[in-house]
Amino acid sequence: MAIAAAKRYWLPLVLFALGFFFQLVVLPRSFPPSHYDVLGLKRNASIDEVGVAYDELSSKLFSELDPPVTTELVKIRYAFELLTNPLWKRDYDLFGIDEQLHVIDKVVNQYGGETFSKIDLPLINASLLGLFSDAPNKLTPEAVISVIGKSKPLLIQLGSLLEGVAQTGMVELGDVQLASYLAETMFTKQPYFRKGLPALVAFPPNCSNANCYVRYDGQFSVDAIVDWMATDIIGLPRILYHSKESLAKFIVTSGRHKVKVICFSKTGERAAPFIRKAAIDYHAEASFAFVLFKELEFSLWWNMFGVESVPAFVFLKDTYSKPFVYHGALESSQFQKIMEDYKQNELPQLRSVTSMELGCDARGFSRAGNDTLTWYCLVLVGRAGRTMAQMRETMYRVRDMLMTGDDSDYARKVNASVPMVAATAVKENRLTFTWLDGDVQLKYCQFFLDSEFYKSCGPRRYENDIDVPQIFIVRYLRNSTEDNVEADKWKHFRDQYMGKDANAASQLIARYTGSDDVKEIIQWISHIIERGDTREYPYFTFTSPELVAEDSVTIWSKSQGILPSRESIKRKLKKLYFYISDLVTDPRIGPSFLLGACLSFATIWLQKNRTIQSATPGDDTTDSARRRSNRKARARRSTHGEPSSITDEEPKDAHQLLSSGSDSE
Structure with missing residues (x-):
């Protein structure tokens, strides 16, 4: 009977057990006695009431001259010190902050077995009071409203200040409205900080409400916080x-x-x-x-x-x-x-992505502007090596002398004068200095150097190959008049066999064959520009080989691309853990279990009574059904063991046949 009842009422029994377990075990651990309870006071009692309660308890507990140290005595003294300090009492009442609770266990372990008079009082270090009261860059609600939602992120530090990450500020807990807005909320609607203070809250760029700001829940070290802010909030690699x-x-x-x-x-x-x-x-x-x-x-x-x-x-x-x-x-x-x-002092490299910007592409324009008709591109080409590195330094000195004129350090050192023609072209951005990687850009290099390409272009065929960096200048002339088009007698041939490019500028190439002396190179450049600007040469366009696109190399790792799925799972699990932890502290859970147990018990009891009531005597329908059942049972017992011909029921459509000698024939 007991087993049947247990099977019938297993659900309400389980709910009752869960409800009592939550109310008697789980909830007291989540809500331990407060410091007001230790002193026998109501929540949010005044400082004067705290002092009176402490004096009364002291007179009882200190009836002996010097009682031994006990946990109860230390808790009373700790509650008195905490609740008589206005700042600590405010933080405890509003946000439940009690960051020095570990002092109780520390004092009990240190002075256990000794008399109370040997304890160093006060228990709480009062020097921490006002630690952040003079901190700079405090934020008010008006200041937060004016800052959030901008293109720069905002890092709000509650209780500490970290400079140099983004826009930063500190919120004092005395600003209850703003601190409550930034705090988390319990099921009891009381704001709190899950990990105490200091706490960090960051508003990402363009975030202007509480639905998008992010809380920091990692380790409190400068490196960890900076990495979190830079990677997760700002999105830096x-x-x-x-x-x-x-x-x-x-x-x-x-x-x-x-x-x-x-x-x-x-x-x-x-x-x-x-x-x-x-x-x-x-x-x-x-x-x-x-x-x-x-x-x-x-x-x-x-x-x-x-x-x-x-x-x-x-x-x-x-x-x-x-x-x-x-x-x-x-x-x-x-x-x-x-x-x-x-960036400014390094000689730029001629690449597929920089040729247009440098003005070294016939399909583009000069760096001096789209209206410039004539411009020049000086290219130093060679294989990577020590000789090429030295030549790049030489070309940088050439460019520096042309940009600064006779006042350059190298010009004064060698007592050289700078030709005005070349210097003017550099200052007007009509002359660009660049270098080309001959090892990678074999076809382009071979096209411009012709028969001398093997000295500077392509990979080395032998280890003892001599690398000879070479210099050439390309003069570009923009097609601006119909006369130039008519003068180009090879235009029809190129359009038919080499492809039509109406936007291409005319190109003329001049190669340098002198020494690596800076003054000699400058004189040659000036001579080329002077002749290119003053003389008329045949207008001739051609299609040069495309520059080989260099592969981009990833030099950093985006935080979103390292382990996106794993990081997402970790965040979801952590969020679920926090939700369950908060759910355990909800005082409504226990009563909900008990209410569910009562409702399920009542439902099962009503269903059982309804079944019993339907089976009670006095009901005509029930009596007739019982009589029919009894008759069938007696009939089965009386016919048990007889031949089937006697016990077979007569079919509904059967009829009796008359004998042949009857009168009816």
Whole structure:
């Protein structure tokens, strides 16, 4: 009977058990006695009431001259100190903040077994009071409204201040309205901070409401917070760390035209946000890498780059150039200045993506403007090597002398004068200096150098091949009159067999065959420009080979692209964990279980009573059914064992046949 009842009422029994377990075990752990309960006071009692309650408890507990240290005594003293401090009491009443609760266990363990008078009072360090009261850049509700939703992110720090990441500010908990807006909310509608203080809240770019701001729940270290802000909030890339083996591959594969920026760190911290932003802004001119500096590898880095201490920043043009090393920490403005200097001072490389910008494409226009009819592109071509690196330095000095004139350092050093024709062309942006990687751009190089191409173009055929960098100038003349079109007698032949390109400018090529002396090169450039501007040459256009597109090399990793599915799953699991943790603290769960148990018990009981009531005597329908059932049972017992011919029922459509001798025939 008991087993049948248990089977029938298993659901309400389980709900009753869960309800009582939640109310008696789970809920008390989620809501331990408050400090007001320790003193026997109601919630939010005044400071005066706290003092009176403490005096009354002290007179009872300290009836002995010097009682031994117990947990109860320490809790009473701790509650008194916390609730008589206006700032701590405010934070505890409004947000439930009690960051020094560990003091109770610490004091009990330290002074256990001794008398209470030996405890160093006060228990709570009062020097923490007002720690952030004078912090700069405090935010008010009006200031937050004016800042959020802009293109720059906002990092709000509750209880601490972190500079140099984005727009930053601190919210004082005394500003209850704003602090409550930024806090999380319990089921009891009380605002709270899940991990206490300090707490970090970030508004991503263009975020202007509470539905899109992000809370930081990671480790509280400068490196971790900066990485979270730069990667997750601003969306800047992570710059990868390299070992000594992978760094060599990075230098080789990151592009010969790019400056290699190698940052040495001793602690392994992530790249600062301004370095990450530079990796995006200068991705066409530079590649970035980080290296963890180890004492065992000191000699390697000293011999390779000249690094003698960390932090250090190495700027390397190519493997054949002397690197520039900066020792010490760099600020954002200093780093940007160095990058701009390299961008301006480095000779640009002629590539498929830069030919139009440099004005070195017949289908494009001059850097001086679309109205310029005549312009020039000087190209230094050769294989990568020490000779090519030295020649690039020479061409940089040539360009520097033409840009600065007789006042340049090199001009004063060699006592040389700068021709006005070439200097004017450079200042007007009609003359562009660039270099071409002959190893990669074989067809383009071969087309312009003709029979001399093997000295500078294509891969080396033998190890002892001599590399000879060469210089040539292309003069471009824009097709502006019909006379030029008519004068081009080969136009019909080219349009038919080489393809029509009506926008192409006329091109004439001049090759330099002199020495690598700067003054001689400048004189040759000036002579070419003077003749190109004053003399009339046949108008001739042709289609030059396309520049080979260089593969782009990824120098960083986007945080969204590292492990997107795994990161998404981790965030969802963490969100589910927080939801379950908050659900356990909901005081409505226990009563809901008990209510469900009562309703299910009542439902089962009513169904059972209805079945019993339907089976009680006095009902005509029930009596007639019972009588029919009894008659059938007696009939089955009486006919049991008799032949089937006697017990067979007569079919409905059967009839009796008359005998042949009857009177009816």
